[in-house]
Amino acid sequence: MNMSSYRIMKKETKHATILLPKTINIPHSITHISFGTTVIPCKFTTTNTLTDTIAIPADLFDALHIPFETLSPIFFDEDTLHIGPLIGMFTAGLTNSSSEPIGARSSFFADLLSLHPTASYSFVFSVHSIKWSEGLINGLFYMDGKWQEYIVPFPHVVYDRLPNRKTENHLRIQRVKHRLQKEYMIPWFNPGFFNKWDIYQKLKTNKEINTYLPETALFTSFSRVETMLAEHQHLYIKPTNGSLGSRVYQIRYEREEEAYFCRFYQNNKKKLHKYRTLEQLVNHLFKDQQLRDFIVQQGISLLRFDQQSVDFRVHTNKDRSGNWKLSAIAAKVASRGSMTTHVTFGGEVKSLEELFSDPIHRAEMYTKISQAAISLSEAIDKVIDGYIGEIGFDIGIDKEYNVWLFEANSKPGRTIFNHPPLQKYNSLTKNLFLSYATYLTEQSLLRPVEIYS
Structure with missing residues (x-):
């Protein structure tokens, strides 16, 4: 399927035929x-009076x-000229505000x-936006610095x-997702949040990438934690479905003091507590939480910058051919006394250029990280x-x-792109998002059996 971009124009005319430029060999x-x-159904004719413009009669346009x-891409299948792709971004929490219709997440959307002008037909919608009986949606578009609502058909993809797991699991949300996918045959991508334990279980049998996985176990017993502490310098206890560093605990055992030390955050403040026994630690910190909802993960002695621990946020995206590409790498430097590098808790974002001054060393680190990220992306793609x-x-x-994998996120945030040296990645990730949406659209039209089986 070939795809090119043309100016889509509404033409006030009695002529019932769509006018195409001679550059389109229909x-x-x-x-x-x-x-x-x-x-x-419609009729087409080519004309020498138009250049890179498709003129659609007003009644048909409407x-x-x-x-x-x-300006929009167009593409053909066996009997149809398609304008688009028309991409719907499904979320929840829409409001009546004209300036912030998606609340605090409005700036994110x-x-x-x-995007690039050729991707203008992308919009946001929610459960309440859908007019099922008409096959239409009240879509929120962002144009010229402001939000505008237009009625559009159901999208190609x-x-x-969705903002969180609780919303994702809501029965009404699940029904909408099922109906659009099964009844209307609309491809749906990035459909769910990853579970840390589930991802670990599915990847650990892959010999090509399991070397990237820190030892991880469900929090099922004190003895398992004791064994892992004896083997590693320190451990992290994390919720299987957590994000943004929430409810993460770092545990160390100091033999000289015969005590357990635990770092964590409470009300966005750093905490360091000392306990004589592991049982005392768990009973105090986890008394109102289900231990089975947590994993225990091997701690890693990380590279340091200015004496602070460093890890990396890496984005990968699929491209126009459905292949994985590295789209962004950012370093995150922990604040002093912090156990995580999350920006929420004082971490600082830096580019690789800022972190590694030697270009040869920087290139080596880039290659090492990118190869791991692509391999991990391909492996996760096969098991999810x-x-x-x-x-x-x-x-x-x-x-x-x-290289070690700490976490994979199916709905990554974009705060790293606020750092000026990393803004170049912002456009790349957005353009790759469009490329993959276009790929899925094409595949659903040309190979529906493969897409929907």
Whole structure:
């Protein structure tokens, strides 16, 4: 399927035929035009008076529910000219505010929707935006620095940006996802949050990438924690479904003092507690929590910058061919006395150039990290159900330059792109997001059996 971009124009005319520029060699078999899931029979003719513009009669333009004139990709299958792709970003928590219709996350979506002009047909919607009986959606578009609502057809593809696991598991959300995928045959990518233990279980049997995995176990007994502490310098206890460093505990056993030390955050403040026994530690810190909801993970002695621990946030995205590409690498430097590098707890974002002044050493680190991230992306893609278009990794490198996977995130944030030297990655990740959405659209039209089986 070939795809090019053209100016989509609404033409006030009595002429019922769509006018195409002579640069489009339209096959004789094309008898329909579509936008999203709306398909309408029509006639086409080419003209010398247009250059890179497709002129659509007003009544047909409106019947297709094309929201506005813009530059857009077009592509053909056996009998239809498709305008798009039309991409819907599914989320929750929409408000009536004209300036912040998605609440505190409005700026996040505004940035994500600020794509190249050829990707203007991307919008945000929620459960309440859908008009099932009409096959239409009240879509939120971000244009010229402001939010605007247009009625559009159901999209070619849906990008899942639900804010949290609780929302994702809501029955009404699940019903909408199932209906759009099964009844309307719409591909849905990045469909769920990763579970740390589930990912570890699925990857540890892969001999090609299991060397990246720190020893990890479910928190099932004190003896297992004692054994792991004896083997490693320190441990982390993490929730299987946590994010942003929430409810993470670092434990060390100091033989000289015969005591356990635990670092953690409480109300965004650093805490360091001392305990005589592990049982005392657990009973105090986990008395209101289910231990089975936590994993115990080997601690790693990380590279340091300015005497502070460093790990790396790495983004990978699928491209126009459905292949994994490295799209961003950022270093995160822990604040003094901190057990994590999360920006929320005072961590500082730096580029590789700022971290590694020697270009040869920097290139070596880039290669080591990128190779690991691509291998991990491919491995996760094979064991997770559904379509994955992007992954955010927290990756560590120890003092012997071994690479370690700390966490994989199916819905990575974009705060690292606020750091000026990393803003170049912002456009790349957004363009790759569009590329993969286009790939999925094409595959759903050309190979529906493979996509929906």
